[in-house]
Structure formats: C-alpha cells, structure tokens
Amino acid sequence: MRWVRFCQTFENGAFKMKTAFLGLGVMGYHMAGYLQKAGYETTVYNRTAQKAVAWVAEFGGTSADTPAKAAHDADIVFACVGNDNDLRAVVLGENGAFSGMKAGAIFVDNTTASAIVARELYALGNEHGFHFIDAPVSGGEAGAKNGALTVMCGGDAAAFQKAQPAIDTFARAVTLMGPSGSGQLTKMVNQVCIAGMLQGLSEALNFSERAGLDSKLVLDVISKGAAQSWQMENRGTTMVDNKFDFGFAVDWMRKDLGIVLAEAEQNGAQMPVTALVDQFYKDVQAMDGGAGKRWDTSSLIKRLRRED
Structure with missing residues (x-):
C-alpha cells in the first residue's frame, strides 16, 4: 500500500498529504496555518524555536528543531525565508531539508529569491529523486493572513499538479509559468511594476499637495478611471496621511530589486527606471526607513x- 503511505492521513473520506513548512515569518506563519487548518498534517521549523512553539499552540501540528527533521516523511515541503543564502541554509547540509526528504517528495519554495538558486536546487533535487518548484508569492502580509496570495510557479508540470491543492489553501491564484526559475522571473516582473507604480503615485500625490488640491478627493476621483491600481486603492490615502507601517518593507523591496537588476545584467534587459527607483529606496533607508522603522514601500x- 505505497500510495497509502504517500498520503499519510485520511480525513473526511479523502487522503491528505503530510506537509512541512520552513520559516514562520510574517508570511510563512499564516501560510503554514492554512495548510494545517485544511487538514494537512503539518510539521514546522523556524530558526527561532519560540515562534514554532507559538504556531503549534495556535494551529496544532508539530514542530521540529531542524529542517531535516521537519521534512522527514513529508510529501510536500514548503519554505518561505529571506533570500538565496537563507534558502540554501535550510535546504543544504547535514541538517538541511534535502537530507531528510524521501524519494518522490516535492519541495515548494515560496521565498522571493533568484532564478539562479531555483535552477540550482531544482537540479540538485532531481539528482536526489525529488522535485523542486520555485513558487514566490505576491499579496503581502495581508494576503498571507487572508489566504489570498498570488503564487507564480516554475518547475515540472506533474509535480506542480500534485502540489497545487496544498498551495491553493493559502492562495487565490496559482499558476505554472514554465520551467524551473520561471516563477522567480515572474515575481521579478511583479516587483518592477510595483516599484514603478509607487514612484509614479508618490510623484502624483506630491504634485497634488503642492498644487493645493484635496489629495484624498483626487484619489477618489482618479481611482475610478484609467489611473486606478491596487497601490492607489490600498496605499494612496495612507500616503496622504504620512503613515507607512503597512505590509512590504523597504529593505525587502531593495533585496528584490537587487535580484531584478542582477538578472537584467545577464539577459540584457534595460532597466533605467527600476535602477533609479532602487536608488530612491536607498535614500529612504538613509532617512531611517529601513530596519530601524521598517517603513513600507509606499x-x-x-x-x-x-x-521642501
């Protein structure tokens, strides 16, 4: 009964896969919670063990003290950590997830990382007999809390189809974009669009203020026309109010734009506006909008x- 072993739990008349989740930050904590609430028997790992203890107290499931132990016997292993180096740290080595995964298991990486590391780990996974899907997310902390993330994936279609029902538990849209690395490349496109829109919105609102207009009324009017965007709807009024403690941090955006610009150097894409906005974010960091106050991207x- 090998198939029964692959689907460890039986709930409400349907088999459920066992999952693991590595990284319980502002995104991963909620994403892992949705897996557990959907009936997936989930084991979590977090570098700071107290966070894992708190997660188990809130959602159930179990915790492990290494990525390898968390991944042991899991059918799907998720990760949502900081960057390429953080991802390698939880995947590779004696205590890394790859050392604990069983043949045929699937690793789904929700980190926003480089396409380079995605392809590297995809190839290494194949060597060891399991699958790797790069699956960065968009939607921020609010999307994670509400189970409404957009997930863009790269990898093999068969592995994606097996993993998709589990990914669906914390997502509103899940799409396979192409082979390994395609999810990360799509997320780069996403971040370029957000950075450009926020710079345009910043200039527009600053212009409105200097022109003596009622900026909130301006937003109400133009959001009903062609200028409408998610950033305008969700960040416009807080920008007018000079409030910046919502969602995606400046430091994270600079990390992401660095990945974009490095990829552009390789593929020859011209990114003059993105490079400029990246430097503007550097200015914001110098104003103490980085780790000190954790201002958001708006x-x-x-x-x-x-x-002035």
Missing part, C-alpha cells in the same frame, strides 16, 4: 516631501 513619497 514611503517613497517621504523622499519628495523631504525636499
């Missing part, structure tokens, strides 16, 4: 207000 407008 704080670009503070750089323009500073020039």
Whole structure:
C-alpha cells in the first residue's frame, strides 16, 4: 500500500498529504496555518524555536528543531525565508531539508529569491529523486493572513499538479509559468511594476499637495478611471496621511530589486527606471526607513516631501 503511505492521513473520506513548512515569518506563519487548518498534517521549523512553539499552540501540528527533521516523511515541503543564502541554509547540509526528504517528495519554495538558486536546487533535487518548484508569492502580509496570495510557479508540470491543492489553501491564484526559475522571473516582473507604480503615485500625490488640491478627493476621483491600481486603492490615502507601517518593507523591496537588476545584467534587459527607483529606496533607508522603522514601500513619497 505505497500510495497509502504517500498520503499519510485520511480525513473526511479523502487522503491528505503530510506537509512541512520552513520559516514562520510574517508570511510563512499564516501560510503554514492554512495548510494545517485544511487538514494537512503539518510539521514546522523556524530558526527561532519560540515562534514554532507559538504556531503549534495556535494551529496544532508539530514542530521540529531542524529542517531535516521537519521534512522527514513529508510529501510536500514548503519554505518561505529571506533570500538565496537563507534558502540554501535550510535546504543544504547535514541538517538541511534535502537530507531528510524521501524519494518522490516535492519541495515548494515560496521565498522571493533568484532564478539562479531555483535552477540550482531544482537540479540538485532531481539528482536526489525529488522535485523542486520555485513558487514566490505576491499579496503581502495581508494576503498571507487572508489566504489570498498570488503564487507564480516554475518547475515540472506533474509535480506542480500534485502540489497545487496544498498551495491553493493559502492562495487565490496559482499558476505554472514554465520551467524551473520561471516563477522567480515572474515575481521579478511583479516587483518592477510595483516599484514603478509607487514612484509614479508618490510623484502624483506630491504634485497634488503642492498644487493645493484635496489629495484624498483626487484619489477618489482618479481611482475610478484609467489611473486606478491596487497601490492607489490600498496605499494612496495612507500616503496622504504620512503613515507607512503597512505590509512590504523597504529593505525587502531593495533585496528584490537587487535580484531584478542582477538578472537584467545577464539577459540584457534595460532597466533605467527600476535602477533609479532602487536608488530612491536607498535614500529612504538613509532617512531611517529601513530596519530601524521598517517603513513600507509606499514611503517613497517621504523622499519628495523631504525636499521642501
């Protein structure tokens, strides 16, 4: 009964896979919670063990003290960590997830990382007899809390189809974009669009303020036309109110734009506006919008207000 072993639990008349989740940050904590609530028997690992203890107390499931132990006997292993180096740290080595995974298991990486590391780990996974899907997410902390993330995936179609029902538990849209690395490349496109839109919105609102307009009324009017965007709807009024403690941090955006610009050097894409906005975010960091205060990405407008 090998198939029964692959689907460890039986709940409500249907087999459920066993899952593991590595990294319980502002995103992963909620994503792992949705897996457990959906009936997947989930084991979690977090570098700070107290966070894993708190997760188990809230959602159930179990915790492990190494990625390898968390991944042991799991059918799907998820990860959502900081960057390429953090991902390698939880995947590789004696205590890494790959050393604990069984043949045929699937590793789904929800980290926003480089396409280079995605392809590297995909190839290594194949050598060891299991699958790797790069699956970065968009939607921020609110999307994670509400189970409404957009997930863009790269990897093999058969592995994607097996993993998709589990990914669906914390997502509103899940799409296979192409072979390994395609999910990360799509996320890069996403971040380029967000950075450009936020710079445009910052300049527009700064212009509105200097022109003496009621900026909230301006937003109400233009959001009903062609200028409408998610950033305008969700960050416009908080930008007017000079509030920047919502969601995606400046430091994270700079990390992501660094990945974009490094990839562009390889594929020859011209990114003049993205490179400029990246430097604007560097200015915001110098204003203490980085790790000190953890301003969100809409704080670009503070750089323009500073020039008064």
